[in-house]
Amino acid sequence: xxxxxxxxxxxxxxxxxxxxxxxxxxxxxxxxxxxxxxxxxxxxxxxxxxxxxxxxxxxxxxxxxxxxxxxxxxxxxxxxxxxxxxxxxxxxxxxxxxxxxxxxxxxxxx
Amino acid sequence: xxxxxxxxxxxxxxxxxxxxxxxxxxxxxxxxxxxxxxxxxxxxxxxxxxxxxxxxxxxxxxxxxxxxxxxxxxxxxxxxxxxxxxxxxxxxxxxxxxxxxxxxxxxxxxxxxxxxxxx
Numbered sequence: 121x122x123x124x125x126x127x128x129x130x131x132x133x134x135x136x137x138x139x140x141x142x143x144x145x146x147x148x149x150x151x152x153x154x155x156x157x158x159x160x161x162x163x164x165x166x167x168x169x170x171x172x173x174x175x176x177x178x179x180x181x182x183x184x185x186x187x188x189x190x191x192x193x194x195x196x197x198x199x200x201x202x203x204x205x206x207x208x209x210x211x212x213x214x215x216x217x218x219x220x221x222x223x224x225x226x227x228x229x230x
Numbered sequence: 231x232x233x234x235x236x237x238x239x240x241x242x243x244x245x246x247x248x249x250x251x252x253x254x255x256x257x258x259x260x261x262x263x264x265x266x267x268x269x270x271x272x273x274x275x276x277x278x279x280x281x282x283x284x285x286x287x288x289x290x291x292x293x294x295x296x297x298x299x300x301x302x303x304x305x306x307x308x309x310x311x312x313x314x315x316x317x318x319x320x321x322x323x324x325x326x327x328x329x330x331x332x333x334x335x336x337x338x339x340x341x342x343x344x345x346x347x348x349x
Contacts, residue, residue, distance in 0.1 A: 121292070153335035155276075162325055162339040163276065169333055206276055210334035216292040219266065219278035219334055 122211035124222035131228045138194040140225045142207030145188060150209045152190040154183060157224075158203045166205075167192060194227070202229045232256040234326050234340035242320075242347050248313040252326030252340060253306075260284050260304040264329035266336060267300060267311045269322040277322075281329050282309055316347045 125143040132138040142152060152170050155163035165174050167183040170190065180195045194201055207222040238250035252265070259265060266281035280290040282300045290298050294313070302309040313320060323344050327336035 151333050168335040221276040224275040
């Protein structure tokens with residue numbers, strides 16, 4: 121089955137740029153989606169199709185995907201960005217296609 | 231505005247069947263999209279359980295496939311999850327979500343419901 125690997129934690133100072141990676145075999149050939157989840161809340165889609173933003177998501181959130189790594193970039197980080205972030209793809213390459221999530225990355229704003 | 235709301239028992243006994251329903255408002259299930267179930271054990275990450283298309287075709291997580299049934303009721307605009315032979319490892323917050331066909335991202339999610347497996 122397809123595996124997505126994320127760093128468990130990332131720390132960044134307010135106003136700086138946070139980069140959260142999501143590694144997977146030839147992930148650049150797949151569409152990657154990113155979710156933000158704050159404590160006690162449901163996940164919220166922040167990036168889809170590698171780099172598109174849903175309505176209402178600030179332009180500070182951006183995404184890229186190439187080779188074996190997809191990246192979620194959060195510019196000018198704010199305290200309110202502190203959350204868990206998950207990447208997700210649809211794995212159609214196996215006999216059992218389905219949604220695959222990364223293990224999640226906890227973003228801490230220092 | 232699309233809204234999803236999970237409902238069902240918050241406590242299930244070991245070996246019994248967990249049953250949840252997701253009521254959808256603001257969008258007709260029969261108009262398209264996949265409809266999915268995702269769960270999150272306490273303090274852990276997200277795990278996809280399965281998805282169903284409005285026509286009834288399904289995809290299941292192979293690790294749960296033998297125990298999972300997802301169905302759709304277009305007349306009530308809702309879809310359901312049944313997970314049989316539950317154990318404590320099935321204790322989790324269960325989310326339902328609308329999933330785009332083709333790209334398979336979940337754009338609308340329910341608030342989630344905690345299901346505890348315990349005698």
